[in-house]
Structure formats: structure tokens, C-alpha cells
Amino acid sequence: MKTTTRIFTALALGLGFATVQAEQPALKVCTAENEMPYANQAGEGFENKLAHYVAEQMGRKLETVTWTDPRYFIRDYLDKGLCDVVMGVDAGDPRLLTTAPYYRSGYVFISREQDALDLQNWDSPALKQAKRIAFAPGTPAETMLRAIGRYNDMFNYQQELAGFKSKRNQYVKYDNDKLVNEVASGKAEIAILWGPAAARYVKAASTPLTMTLIPDNAKRADGEKVGFHYSTAIGVRKGDTALLEQLNKIVREKQDDIEELLEAEGIPLLEEPASALSMN
Structure with missing residues (x-):
């Protein structure tokens, strides 16, 4: 019982x-x-x-x-x-x-391993020499590309990445996998993206890629800090x-x-x- x-x-x-x-x-x-x-x-x-x-x-x-x-x-x-x-x-x-x-993570420079680019900060010569740099507009990457005088050079390329969509009154998305693939396929020498947004696609790329964290000490031309770690x-x-x-x-x-x-x-x-x- x-x-x-x-x-x-x-x-x-x-x-x-x-x-x-x-x-x-x-x-x-x-x-x-x-x-x-x-x-x-x-x-x-x-x-x-x-x-x-x-x-x-x-x-x-x-x-x-x-x-x-x-x-x-x-x-x-x-x-x-x-x-x-x-x-x-x-x-x-x-x-x-x-x-x-x-x-906590940060924005990264992405490049092909075979290119062996010396990408350490915004003064890196590779950023001055690259013909195409993939990035999402409205990010710290855009701010610094303007500061180092490369934004206007990339204007037409950026329109290609957006598919020539009008930005008026709509949300225009730049796909992270597409931006990473621009580098993997050789269409761009460098991509600048938020690390967590890029990591999966860098890891899966058929072409070995290098992902380098950008230092959190960048400043605009007026001396204002631009944050890269969040x-x-x-x-x-x-x-x-x-x-x-x-x-x-x-x-x-x-x-x-x-x-x-x-x-x-x-x-x-x-x-x-x-x-x-x-x-x-």
C-alpha cells in the first residue's frame, strides 16, 4: 500500500x-x-x-x-x-x-587570402588602391570611406549592388552574402561589413577569405570619433x-x-x- x-x-x-x-x-x-x-x-x-x-x-x-x-x-x-x-x-x-x-563585436575588412592585403586600419594603402570596395550605406564604413576620399569612387558600384532600386520611401536591403561574395568572386578587392553579419558567409566561401577586425579608433576629418565596436x-x-x-x-x-x-x-x-x- x-x-x-x-x-x-x-x-x-x-x-x-x-x-x-x-x-x-x-x-x-x-x-x-x-x-x-x-x-x-x-x-x-x-x-x-x-x-x-x-x-x-x-x-x-x-x-x-x-x-x-x-x-x-x-x-x-x-x-x-x-x-x-x-x-x-x-x-x-x-x-x-x-x-x-x-x-561585443566589430566591423571587419574582408579580403581574399591569396591577395595578402595589408589591411590594418583606415590608413592602409590597400584602401587607396582598391578599384571596388563593397559596403552597406549608412554604416560607419560609409563615413570613413568619405573621410579618406573613396566614397565617390564607389558610387556607381554601390548602385549595382542595390540593383538600381529607388531608395525613396522604401527599405533597400544590401544582402550580406552578396557583399561577401563580391570579394570571393573577385568582383571587389575588399568588403567592409559588421562582423556578425559577414561571419557565416566568410566561413562558407569557396575562396578562402580573411576577416580583420577594424580598430575602434577611427576619426572623421573634423576629429569626431567613428565607432566600429558595439x-x-x-x-x-x-x-x-x-x-x-x-x-x-x-x-x-x-x-x-x-x-x-x-x-x-x-x-x-x-x-x-x-x-x-x-x-x-
Whole structure:
């Protein structure tokens, strides 16, 4: 009789635990419909994988809410309650609450190994001599290409990369895999991209490529610093401090697992500045 009672009790406790898990609300994560290598609808991006990991750690089912235009998704999705979590935002983004950074990376110079280009900083002669440099407009790369007098040289080439689309009132996307392939195929000598955006494609390129982190000490002609290293965090809606605390706990306690996922992607990782660590 005692044995039967113990078995019944164990079953009841197990069922109770399963019920609690089932009652947990889904973790609704804002994710891009097609912004690789970060995320897509098929869940193939590294931020998709991270979202799954975070949901598992919280004991919650993952529910993805996809957006198509990055310019408005915080206003139209997160702020309106259609989702609760955003992966891969700038640490300290004023539009939302952000966790402690889960990685820090930087922009990179990409070139073919066989070319053996000496690309160390913005004074490198290879940047002056290159006929074609692939980059995404509106990034620090554009700012510095203007500063060293190479932006106008690349204007026609940039229009080719965009497919001659009009930029008026629409989001024009420069595909990261295409920009990396411009170098791998020999159409461009150099590409300048955000490391996490390029890493997957550099790693997969049929032509061996070199990815060099750009130092974070560049300045424009007027002496203003141009940042090339940035920290990335998870974001939640303003006021949702309880969810923020849960996510911060995962970021801090599971940092090794998170770094393993990022390193598998080939993302170049940097140490967080002491000032950033002290704020979180």
C-alpha cells in the first residue's frame, strides 16, 4: 500500500510540474522575416537559435512574430504588445529596455587570402588602391570611406549592388552574402561589413577569405570619433522590468553557452569594456 501511495504521489507531482510548464505563456519574440544571417521565417539565423535557447532556459514555448521592415518593428510590434522580446539590439538602445550585453563585436575588412592585403586600419594603402570596395550605406564604413576620399569612387558600384532600386520611401536591403561574395568572386578587392553579419558567409566561401577586425579608433576629418565596436543585447518593452531581470539572469549565468553558439557562427568576439560591465 505504501509503495502504491508513493507511486501515485510521484505521478501527481510529475503531472503538476507538466501543468505548470504548460501554463507558462509563450515567449513572443520579434524576429525578421528575412534578415540573414540573423533570422528568417525558417529559423535558420543565429538569433533564431539564441531565441530558442533563451525560451528553453525559461521553460517557455517560443512564439516568433515576424516583421519585414526593420525601421518600424519596435514601434509597430514591440510597443503594441504583439511581441515581448527583441534579439540583437544595441545595448542601451533608448527605445526599449536592454539586458546586459551578450556579445561585443566589430566591423571587419574582408579580403581574399591569396591577395595578402595589408589591411590594418583606415590608413592602409590597400584602401587607396582598391578599384571596388563593397559596403552597406549608412554604416560607419560609409563615413570613413568619405573621410579618406573613396566614397565617390564607389558610387556607381554601390548602385549595382542595390540593383538600381529607388531608395525613396522604401527599405533597400544590401544582402550580406552578396557583399561577401563580391570579394570571393573577385568582383571587389575588399568588403567592409559588421562582423556578425559577414561571419557565416566568410566561413562558407569557396575562396578562402580573411576577416580583420577594424580598430575602434577611427576619426572623421573634423576629429569626431567613428565607432566600429558595439555591444549587443536583448531588448524588452519599457516598463517590463520583471522580464528584463529573467533575461539578464540567463545572459549572465549562461554566457559560456551563448558564446559557444556565436563562435560556431564564426563571429569575432571582443571583451566588454570595464565601464559597460560596471553598468550592468
